[in-house]
Structures are given as structure tokens and as C-alpha cells.
Amino acid sequence: MSAGGARRASPARAVRAACVALAALAAPPAHAAGAPRPPRETEIAYFWDVFDHSVVRPATRALDPALGVRKLLRRPREAANVDSADQVRLPSTWWQPRLGFRPVPVAQMLRGPGPGTGPAPGAWTVTRAKTQGVTPGFFIRDAAGDRFILKFDPPDHPEMATGAEAVATCLFWAAGYNVPDNAVVFFRPESLVIAGDAVFVDPFGAKRPMTRDFLERMLGRLPRRPDGTVRAVASRLLAGLPLGPFEYRGRRRDDPEDLIPHQHRRELRGLWTIAAWTNHADVRGPNSLDVWVTEGGRSFVRHHLIDFGSCLGSGALAARAYPTGGEYFVDWGVAARSALTLGLAPFAWEKVVDPGLPALGFIEADAFDPEGWRPDYPNPAFDERTARDVRWGARIVAGFSDAHIRAAVERGRYSDPRVAEHLARVLIARRDKLVRRWLPEIAAAAADSAAATSAGAAP
């Protein structure tokens, strides 16, 4: 997994962050006495995260008497940061009103958080390699001095993960979330230059100098295009000091601007709708990044969603499994139903049609459940969502026109036009399903209007 580039999980990273924090503590105040200090860097234990949210928390919730009372009385706890009009109180360092709340021209959506053009042409200097994980990655510096991480596709699914990352970045930015500037790029391996101090971390955690031979071996595993170039997604490193991921529950107690438990934030509860729409089943704490930024004369924590390589039809290393979105990895409810019926009750996903497009992976709309979609494993903020949170998200999803969707899909730069066409069609159909379910008044008005138009157009 990779951050918007700027996150690393090594102890060295923690040491460096600690040094930065210590330096900040020791240094005289830059602006004024009492200048805010960055919160400490956090890290999530991935294995624990899966176990906790798949086993411990579901068990706790099942035995929670307070939750039982709330369910009995039908009085769920509503989001804590909404105003009397049920809208997110602004400003927010988590979310910015964009589509659904204000017009966002297609061109601006494509520009997203940055220029969206990827690294500048010229020599790309490799500064570090990301060897952990199955697919490799490189940190580079472009001719303009900007830093990026290059991430690649799995060999059996060229264009899948990179396409998903680029398309989803566009969609999530337009939905209002803070995301890195990601773009699909093509380059010739021989054009990469290795920095003098470039290193890679070997499988035993030791840093070793990077050689041309090592670089070529890494690139040799990647799918090549007919013209010899390699396709990647270039993710611009986020500006600021990375503080590690945020969790979808609790809060950073050392951040004075983090006063609302994350599971009670409307932006995170309502994210369910956008995640369901885009099949972002990998939406979890480790795929987020807090960054300490200084802007507008003040320093503060900005919260980002990162790593969209397991979004849409992509499972990062393979296509999304058919049950994705229909059940958690460990879904006690589904398991109980299957066990009680001896497996005779069919799963909704069993009748879906796989288009057989490796660059797409697998995503579909027919079996998509606009009420019960589930990520890979339970997300605390999603578990707390209420109808009002979902409607809030649906409003954002409804803000995406066909033109927005088709333009965002074009950002995937798929070589097979069938992939873009299928993906756009699926996203449009999933959007329509969500809006019909959660904003029926808009759907009804649209239907009435269409019927009137049809009647008026009839001879």
C-alpha cells in the first residue's frame, strides 16, 4: 500500500517524524508564541484492523445494550457536525462542498486537486523504490523538482489498478474529499535516471543502494505496451508533514481541531454512499492520510483519502471478486443465512454477468444493492450511518452528470474503448439506483419531466 506518496511505515520514518517533532519543540517559535505543533504520527496495525473490525467490533456491537435500545426505539444517533438544514458545518478540513452542492465544471473536475498532468516531461529521477507488497513502485522527482510515486498494474490486469486510481481520484475529488493528484502516465524504462543516493529496502528491511540492474529487474515484471512504454499512475506527494492515517472512529486527541469522534462525522458516514457508488470496498483507515499543512497563515491537519487502486472493478492485484459489495470478507450475517439454508439460498451476485475485460476487473450494476452495499470489512463510520447521512451522500452522487462520469472515466486512459464504455454505463446505472432509493423525490420529478417531454414530443 502506498500513501499519496508521502507515507512510509518504517521505523526510520517514525524516527524522522519524531525528530521533526522534537526539532519543532526545540526550535524557537517561527511565528509567534504558542504556534501550533503538529500532532504525533500515527500508524494502524493492518492485521489488527482487519481482525478488530471483522470480529471484535461486530461481536461488541451485537452485545451492546445501548445500541439495542437505540434500535428498539428507532432513535439512531445522528451526525454531530450538521446544522439545522442537516448540512455539514463549514469550513471543514475533511471535505469541501463540490458536486451536489455547487457547480463543478467537467474541466475543473479533471484538474482535480492538482494539474492532473503527472510528472513534467524530461528526466525522471528515481529516488527510492517501494518493494513491499506484490506490485512494485518508485518514488521519482521530475524535471521540475516535483516528487511523485509511480504505481503499476498487476501483470494479469494491465491498466486495471492504474485506471481505477485515476478515475476514482477524479470522482472523489469532485465529491468533495481531499485526495492526491493522480494521473496515468507512460514512460520508457530506459529514460529513468537513478539518483546517486537512491535506495531500496530489501525484504529483510535493510536499505540498499539502487542499481540499474535492480531497476530493470523490477520493471521487467511489469506489463509493457506495444510501443515499449510502461504504464503507471503518478501520484504527486502531498505537501506538508505526513502524520499517518486517520481512523474512522475516535479522534486525534492531540489535534485541537479534531473534537468530533470520526464515526459521528457526516462527511465520513456519508462517504458510504460515494464508496458504494464507486465500489470502493477498500475504504478503511489505512487508506487515508493526515497531513500537517501550513496555509493561509495557519498550520493545521488536513485529512485525505488515498489509494484508490482497489476501487471500481479493481482489487489491486486481481479483479474484484463477484461478492465484493455484497458481503464483508467475514460476514457473520451472510454466513448464518447460508448455514441455516444449507447454502440453498442463492447470493445476489451469482447471476451477474462478467464482461471479461481484464483492464476493468469486475464491477456491475444489476446486483448492486443501494441499501446494503458493504466494504471489504466493516467501517465504524459506515456502521453508524443513518438515512440522513446516506441521503447527504446521495445528493453528491446525484450531482454527477453523465458528462462528469464519462469524463472521469476518460482519465483512466483505457486502450480498449469497451472498458471505458462499460465502466461509464455501470457508474451511471449505480448512480441512478442510489438516487432512486435515497432521493426518490428527485427521481420522481425526473420521471415526470421525462414523461411530459415524451408526451409533448409525441405527434
Next chain:
Amino acid sequence: MPTPPSCALRHARRALPALFALGLAASVAPERARAEDAGAPAAAEAAADTVDLAGLGPASAPPWLPPRPVPAAETWETVLRLPGRVASLPLSGAGALARAGLLSVQQNFVVPKTLYALSILPRRGVFLAPASLGDRTGFGGALRVQPPALRRAAYVEWSGSTRGYARTLAGLGAPFAGLEYAEEWRPQEPFHGAGLQSPRAPFAHYAWKRQAVRFEARAALGADRRARRRPWLAGAAWAGPEHRVLRRGRGVEDPAGAGFDADDAGPLEALFPDAAAGLDRPRESFVWGARLVTDRRAGRPHWSRGFRFAAEAERHAGPHRALALRDARAGTPRYWRFVYAAETGVSFGRDPRTLRLAARVVDTELSAGSPPPDPFDLAHLGGRAGLDGFEPHRFADLDALTARAAWIFPLIQQFEMELHAEAGGVWTDLQHEARLDRLKGSYGVMLRPRTRLAPLGEFGVTWSAEGVRARFGFGGVE
């Protein structure tokens, strides 16, 4: 003329997306946005974009903050949860420890390091795997060395377990033929006596050692490695000397006093003197046989359709003077053993729900004048050999029959469940003594973790008239 309803619906479907966006954005959207919603090409939009982009970027102004931190739970919720919180404090502590431990594992790259180390070994011809020494042999491991320099044609494998079971294999192999030396020590095999009516207790433990050299020739018809197509018919024939010796079971220390150990197991010679006739007497034999298998099973993650049929005949004859491993003069039980196995499965559903039926028959024919067979010569039932609701080796005799029906169905992506029922029995002469109404029954419920390609293991419970057994295993489930 009114538009037909279906036509109106079609129009509505086409117009929906545009109207959703229009309805929402109409109050604030400039003309440009409306044109966009009407489906203007993105490229044209990009070219004509003159909208003021300010305000769409992330905010840097101080965010809205509540006057004080918002509690995660309301007071009444906290009070209601308090007893549970207190009661689960030890679990919370264990959770915190687990979390810290797993974070340390992550920060120190333990998993990648381990995976890397494990991936290096096979490339160098070293393979580590769980031992396959059978039921109730304890936890075990196997180390196999197959040097790449010898094109993997030669191998040595050691297996051992916590209960003292051990096996060494060494061989030279090619796809069509192989020569293998095997040495095995099994220190604690249970024996309840021969026959289906043998009592559960008391029972004996015996040990036995086996050394064998076997040459095997193999042939297959219809195989295609490139297409990964299995042969429709595969055959093998083998021959070689074998040396075996029956010993007292380890853990039974007081044979003279017929003392029983903690498992209620006693010495073989005290409980079953007839079966102990061969105790400490080496058995030297020459074994040869042949097997035919047709295997048309297919499907993932478990095989869900097709059939498999196997027939095997093996002759345990007296020793060949020139090829004897130890003592060509040692006598041995002489017999033919025929084993027939058939299984088939049908399934439905994309994630297969499979009904499997299987049957297995073992038919042993003692030669005239042969010494009585030793316990290890008999066919066994119980545990994985069949009737898994009974202890391993619970039933033993010359002949055996088992029939099995299993229903395998998916639970969730990572797990499937198997329900099965078995019936079976052992007899001295299957053809004349077997009675279907006397068969023993066994049942089981197993949970099987799986990937998209195969089950990874199984754990669950099996039961029979004699009790309930927990069962688990990793790998090799199918």
C-alpha cells in the same frame, strides 16, 4: 396520440441522469453547468472553461468546531455499557496487547521477511510443509530437499511429529518411473481387536517399523501439461522388497503386569495375544502391484463435478532371496489386497453447492498356509481412513467397506461448509459376512477456509455412537 408507457419509461431512463443533476444544481448552476448536464462533450467543456475555480479547493480557514469535544457516547449509553466494559476488561487488555504486537510485526516487516524466506527455499530445492503422517500423530513437519542442480530428479524427505512418528524418503524420479527408499517408524498405533464388534476399550498400542524399496513405472493417457489437462487414464505398477517388524507400543511400559496407560491402552500381547504373535519377529516380503485411475473431477474452489475411479491390486509375497532388505529367511503373511474406490459429484450455482458420493472397498485374500496377518496388515477404519466420527484405527480386519455422502456449500467468500455422513464396516470376509444393517454410522460438520482456487484446510466436529471428535487439518483437504 399519447406515448406508450414503455416509451415514456425509456425516455425517463434516458433523461434521469441529466435531471438529477439539474434538479440539484439548478439554483446555483450557471448556464455552463446546465449545458454540461445536458451531455456536452467533456473536451468541449474543457476548452470553453472560464468558470472561476476559486472556492473548490480545500479550505484552509479555521474549521467549524463545537464548543467542547463531542463525546463518543451519550451519558446513558456509557452507563448502560459500563458493566460490559468492566466484564470485558481482560479481553480489552488482550486486544491492546495483540494490537501492539501486530503493529510491531508490521513495523519490523516480519510477514514480508517470512514470506521472502519461504519463497527463497523452494528456489533452492528446499520445501517445508506440514507432515502427512496420519491421524493422531501429533503436530508434525516435513522437510524435503530436491536439488535444482539435479533437475529435481533426486530427493530426500524427512517427516517427524511431536508424538514420535518419523519417516524418511529418498528417491530418484522421472515422470515415467521412480525408485524410492522409505523408512518409517510408527510408535503408538491403537488396536481394538479385529472385527466390527470389537469393544472401544480396552485397547492396545503397538509400534511398527517399515523399510521398503520400491521401483514404480507410471503411464498416462490423454494428459496435456500445457493445457493443464489431467490424463483420462493413469496407471502405475510397482515392485520391491519390504521389511517390517511389530514392536510394543511406546508409552505402554509394563507389559508383564498388563498395566494400562492414561489412554486406557494396554500391551498388545496381554490384550490380543493372537495379534501379538508376530511381536518382534521381522517380516520380509516382496511386494508388487498395479493401479489404474481415471479422474475426471473438476471445479474450483473444490472439485464439484465429474468422477474418479481407482482400482488397485497389491501382492504381498514371500521374500525374494536376492532382493531381501534384511533376512530372506524371515516369514511373512502372504496375501492379495484389492482396493476399489469411486467418487462422483454434482453441483449447482456459481459458487458451487456440491453433492458428493463416494465408496471404497478393501478386499484382502490371505494365501493358503500364510501366517496370520499382523495388525498393520489389516484394513482400518476410523479417522481419515473412513468413519471419521470414530477414533483412528478404531476398526480393523481384512476387508472394509465405506460409503460417504457429503454436501459442500459456500458460507462466505473465505469459507465453505461441509456436512457429511458415512457408513462402513470391517469384516474378515466382506462377501459373506457384510450386512448393511450392521454398518456403523458417522457424521461431521466441517468449516473449510478457502481461496478462490482451493480449500486451505478444515476444522470442525465429527460424531458417532461412541462420541464427538474435533478434527482439523491444513492443506491437502481435497
